[in-house]
Amino acid sequence: MSTEKLARAHNLLEQGKLSEAETQYREILALEPGHASAHHGLARVALASDQPAAAAELLQKALHAEPGNPDHWLALARALTLAGFPDDAGKVLAEGQAAGVLGDDSGPKAELPHHAKKELADANKAASRGQFRRAEKIMADLVRRWPEHFEVQQLLGKILARQQKHREAIEPLYEAHKLDRKNTEVLAILGSCLQSLRQLGDARKCFEQVLAMEPDNAGVHNQLASVLHSLNEDQSALEHAERALAIKPDFPSALINKGNALRGLKRTDAAREAYQQARHLQPDYFAAEANLGTVDRDDGHTLSARDHYKRSLELKPDQPDILHNLGSVHMDLGEPEEALACYREAARLAPHRIETLEAVGDLTTWADAEDKHLQALTEALDAGHLPLQEQVFAGFALGKALLDLGEEDAAFQRYQQANLCARKLYGKHQPELAIGLLKVFGGFMKPGFLEKRKDFGDTDACEIFVMGFSRSGKSLVESLITGDPDITPCREQRDFMVFGHSRLGAEKNKFSSRHLINYIRELEADESRREAARYLDQYNPERMPRTLTNPGNLPLLGFLPLWMPKTPIIFCRRDLMDLGLSCYFKRYAQGHEYSYDLAALGQEIRLNDAFIDLWLEYLPNPMLEVHYEDVVRQPEQTARTIHEFLGREWKPEYLDVLDTRQDLAAALGPAGSVDAPMALRDDFIGFSKPFHHRLEPLVKGYESINIKKTSDE
Template sequence: MRQGKTADALATFTENTSRHPASWAARADLGFAALQAGDTTLALKSFEDVVTRNPSFYLGWCELERLQFARADYSAAVHASEQAETCDPLEEPYVRLRDLMRANRRAEAEKIARQMLQQQSGHPRASFFLAHLASTVGAHEARRDILLASLDRHPANIMLRRSLVEAHEAIGAYTDALNEAQTLTRIRPDFTAYWLLSRICGHVADYEGALTAAEAAAGLLKEGSEELGKVDLLRGHALKILGRRAECEAAYRACIVNTPDNGAGWWGLADLKNYHFTDTDKKAMAELAGNTALPDTQRCQAAFALARAHENDGATDKAIDWYKKANALRTDAAYTPDRHADLFARIKKSFDAATLARQADTRKLKGPTPIFVLGMPRAGSTLIEQMLASHSRIDGTMELQTLIHLERRIRIEGGRRFGKQYPESVAGFSEDELAAFGQAYLDETAIYRGSGDFFIDKMPPNFERVGLIHKILPHAIIIDARRYPVDCGYSAFKQHFAGGHDYSYDLSHIGHYYNCYLDLMDYWQQVLPSKVLTVQYEENISDTETVVRRMLAHVGVDFEEACLAFHKNKRAVKTASSEQVRQPINRKGVGVWTAFADELQPLFDSLGEATLKRFAPYAPKH
């Protein structure tokens, strides 16, 4: 074998197994020789014989796992993977590694894990721990690479597969995450696999797929399982996005029944905006919100739902009281005004005129033109998106995370290459490198798009990234959704966001954040005149056709009547405004706060007289 005489080696090892038929070692030699010769059929049979004679032969199980996986015999491959773990020759260092992790002695644990990998290349448990350590410091690319290297040798390891899905998810590689999740359902079609698949389908806007996977997950659960409520919630979200209202309500109700202590089901119903709650419902929500034995996350959502229920009933005093309680229960929100103001100051300084002048060459960018709809949340961005997405040349998508994940990669690359933090590091990239980032954005958004000449990326916080957009996608179209600050701020205060928007749970923080946003948008108008079209919500609902024509002209497409009949568009909408944009234009959301004006003084104070005066023309008329 060492001389490369594979045929002679095979003949010798075959004869050896005949002379020593009871020897598992002889058959192992034959199996390894067959692998080198590329005879996978002989190798498979040899290793099956080996583990029959010696069930404790670790390498035999490892080779069987790879061979059976390659033949798509996933059940057998998983069995081999599990058997290998039972006879792991590195069990002793693994136990020590596990104990060190539990004691939070990570440096020592990492050292042992690396030693284990030197002894057994791709060792699954050592790799899993190293990948976990990488994830704790945000090194998700390293986590992915560790897992991929291990899966190359141990492809049927379920623990590694699940972790790889999550690693792809963490870096925004949703296409890869989807492929891995689908692979996982083929390897082991259990509840967790379909749960993961449903979640990833949601990331890539495949809501029918998300619903199908959630239903498959539910079908694998026993009646009375606590997991059923979680699946009901997934189903409810998917059905809401798809506009299947009755089924959506039923799914949220099932969530409440199957997990009575889960406030998410109640908030799911409340976030439909016009759902009618009974007195019995309100009592149940109040009890859940007041139960201090439950996690704040569940109590918070129940409190938001109860506040919405009272508001819909016209009980304004009860509503504002519960909104305050709900926001106070969002104890995981962390917003530091000074730190945020400092970040925005750094953004303005980093994206000065000279830096903005260096851009990607648009001739090197292949793909449709992106339309970024950004601004404050609850400012009418979903309405703008729905109007534009009703045009024959424009694809609607969802709130894409693509640019956020790309910014993270730029931050890492800039720190490594230039020793600077982002956004200061952005000035160091060449035009070709900026074009590469722009192309990466276009490539990674392909999964969300149709065949339109334009596509919408509606992510409100991208107003922070106007300078970055201008540098990597100079041809991109940008629209700023703007709304009267008190209406906008109060609407955010009433909303339970799944993540981010930490400022929105304190009225004074909302005003501070709004002013930071306003100041930054003023700066972009100064350094990039005519780049950003501002669309005032109040003008959009009062003179819709004029505003729609202005937006389409900014995009560069002809006017189409369908953009005025946006509420007839059956596309999936994944935002808190999904129900509103399925209705014709109305003024239901204007001036709602006037009933609570006395309770909103912290918001008025933080916004300040200058901001309120600036937007006085859009203030509700008493």
């Protein structure tokens, strides 16, 4: 029984489910207090939770119970090093060697004969000249004749690793490690290969073993930081990156990993500073440019992000990760053809990169159930060894593929699996900001309050807000509006949201209601006009007509009667079931945590509707409601209505955009969106009907939100 429970605990630990793993280990120890492996497992949980001192105590118990296991000695030395006791760590290693556990049996075996050494030198020389085929041939023969010799296995592993043949390199590197457990170079190369193959748990073990023997190895601290970031253990990743920099201050790669960890911890400005320091140290460093692109994209600076990614690819072409990111920027810019070209090239360079396979599948149709990529995704996900983030990518990719193939039940199960992983990865949705804004603005939105402020703000109506829930048809409405060449589509640019949040006293998802209440109460007419001018001068200085569709603007529209009371607003609505399921089937990035749970999704849609109802009742701005179903079934009539509402001339050629990208439109699933004009599909209306029996949590979540109006003055 304990064997099965131990295996289950180890599996949970590898998946990053620390609390569940800890429970399993403690249950074992309740039955067998001296169980060495359970103590060791608990120590790994403690290390993953940044508690090295606690880990050291647990490892001492494991060592007491099983003194002949070298892993306990090495892990204890590692924990002591992290806890700030490197001298004690050295003593542990010395004691382990004196006890014979880390002694002669872990050292290299007898030397090779002279003629074999000559062949070894020839292979090494051939590899140094790039003659890898010749080097491999020599080494294959040597391994056949001298498999028990460390030098042979080590060199074969190194030659394979240098050619990026990471999978083939693992076996000889493992053999070399067994022949000399104290050789840190072999462990470091083995860890790098495992990391490249996304076997992150095993890579982590290799790097930790190196650091237990070489606590001041800056390179391995840096590699471990990269692995920990991939495992979403960003605080630990930051500590190892900073340790690498303390040992080796001018270390651009460590600055990149420091920036990655900081970005994972939501410290964007500090991350950008780390990337800039790396670029300063090495001006032609492709990784610095790429990561500057990523933080710019995070902050909504899409064009700047594109330029950084292109610069990175100029410095080092054929980077699948950066090609993928550039593709995503093209998607942000409404350039799906360019995005697909980037994704396909990234997939050619890295055919097993799951995120890229998902991106290609989103923009194409899966037509063959025997497709090798589809089978590879299924095998990888079902094997259970993928990191949580890649489980999310694979689950959504398989959901789209199975939906394309008409396997609805299997598709829903994959989407459900993917969303469950996403919840574990990103956590629960926190709706406090939206609820707080609804209460405050709802308290103010009374006719008397607005009547007193009817002379507030700038009457310029250059901005056009197209508002609604994600997947409600905002992009379709925008394409109908921006068929007029004089109107610029800004899609989901964050201009108004960023400006509005700066007036909330907001920090992350929390804000001071008192701060907002005081701002609204104390705002005078002249200052309201200055606020409007500040916004427009910063984001639309030429006062050009443009559309804004970011859903994050919706809760902030209460500022419009104070700043821009003539700005038109178009609200988009859609059937609850279709809307909810299209969101559930879409893999959103972090920040849309509500979409991973049907009940939370229903609640968020209800809040969205509550804001629309509030604004329709009280805002003085020109407002229009449109429904997704009308846009799709009657595009010309809807477009005429919208242009008449905006006071702009209607021309039939504005609908020409709906004849574009027909192949792409046909390939998209019901969750697909490219924020670009394309042909319409009426088969997405009612697409949720086969799934209605699964959507009860969505409906209950929607009905669970009881919106009560509050009054502040």
